[in-house]
Amino acid sequence: MTDKPLIIIGNGEIAEMAHQYFAYDSPQEVAAFAIGAEYLKEATLAGLPVVPLEEIAASHPPDRYDAFVAIGDGQLNRIRRRQFDAMKALGYRLASYVSSKAFVWRNVEIGENCFILEHNVLQPFTKVGDNVTLWSGNHIGHRTVIEDDVFIASHVVVSGFCRIGRSSFVGVNAAFAPHVAVGEDNFIGMSAVVTASTEPDGVYQGHPAERRSVSARRYCRVRD
Ligand SMILES: CC(C)(COP(=O)(O)OP(=O)(O)OC[C@H]1O[C@@H](n2cnc3c(N)ncnc32)[C@H](O)[C@@H]1OP(=O)(O)O)[C@@H](O)C(=O)NCCC(=O)NCCS
Structure with missing residues (x-):
């Protein structure tokens, strides 16, 4: 540090x-x-x-x-x-913040410019890429990978062996079954119950979560 x-x-x-x-x-x-x-x-x-x-x-x-x-x-x-x-x-080192009130197991890997707030639980062997926000109170299960540029809101449960794809957004209180792989550029609505892996650029809502017809990039007004 x-x-x-x-x-x-x-x-x-x-x-x-x-x-x-x-x-x-x-x-x-x-x-x-x-x-x-x-x-x-x-x-x-x-x-x-x-x-x-x-x-x-x-x-x-x-x-x-x-x-x-x-x-x-x-x-x-x-x-x-x-x-x-x-x-x-420009040559800067990007600092990450990990709350003193987060539980982060000793072998968890965390990249640069991450913002990990209170009461997050990061179990053994989880990996968090660069530029990831974990707002308060999420459970990131064992062996799960959070790719770069992801934003996870509060009280999300990501079970073990999952992968959350690059640049995705996850709304409050969403839940992911074990081994689910979320495609890149997904928008997962609040309280979605994600029982199966998802396609890139999808908006998913509901329980079980279903894909809406709109593109996530369009829904979130992405300008590349
Ligand atoms: C904000 C939000 C609830 C509504 O999104 P929206 O695109 O404006 O959706 P609408 O209100 O136009 O609803 C579209 C349809 O999807 C449904 N819907 C919207 N959000 C839903 C959700 N989270 N779960 C299930 N269905 C949902 C609506 O009931 C509606 O259904 P209908 O067409 O049959 O009437 C949703 O985008 C969301 O979950 N955002 C994340 C909020 C969050 O967690 N923020 C984190 C703060 S840091």
């Missing part, structure tokens, strides 16, 4: 949440927020400076600061991914 101070990318609700969690439940001090100049509203947020993203490498260079991209699931997580890639290209 690095002790470099942190720049939070964003100035919305997720950024304020990230500030709370990093500042009060991690070894990293938060130094500033950064946001594209056109979105810069106030000069300070939570008592810290908000600096233009275009000047970040000069004002807070990557040899002295880490970054965390605090953006939600918009456009099936593409907005957060674009910013993740931009910060990597």
Whole structure:
């Protein structure tokens, strides 16, 4: 774990949440927020400076600061991914936050720019890719793989041996049977009961979950 101070990318609700969690439940001090100049509203947020993203490498260079991209699931997580890639290209290390109140078994693998909140349970041999958000209270069963750029809302049960495909969104209280593989770019509605593997680009809802006719990329207004 690095002790470099942190720049939070964003100035919305997720950024304020990230500030709370990093500042009060991690070894990293938060130094500033950064946001594209056109979105810069106030000069300070939570008592810290908000600096233009275009000047970040000069004002807070990557040899002295880490970054965390605090953006939600918009456009099936593409907005957060674009910013993740931009910060990597500038040379930043992307920090991950794992709540002190999460249960993470010793051999769990977690990538960069992950945001893992309180009361998540990550059982042995689970793998979490880069840029993954696990909001509060999820169960990630043994041997399950969460691919890059996934957003899982609260109180989701992912049974053992599952795979959640890249860039997918999972709504609150969804449940996945063991060995289910979710295709990439899926939108899984809240309380869906996913009993079988899913196709890419699908919107799934209900119990048992069924595929809606709409494309998930279209439903979530993805612009690649
Ligand atoms: C918000 C949400 C409930 C509604 O989505 P929507 O596309 O606006 O759906 P609509 O309200 O237009 O409903 C379309 C149809 O799907 C059904 N439906 C919508 N959401 C459903 C769900 N979660 N489970 C089962 N059926 C659902 C509706 O009953 C409706 O059926 P009908 O056509 O027979 O009347 C759904 O998109 C969802 O589950 N989002 C995730 C919310 C969440 O967990 N957020 C996390 C916060 S961090």
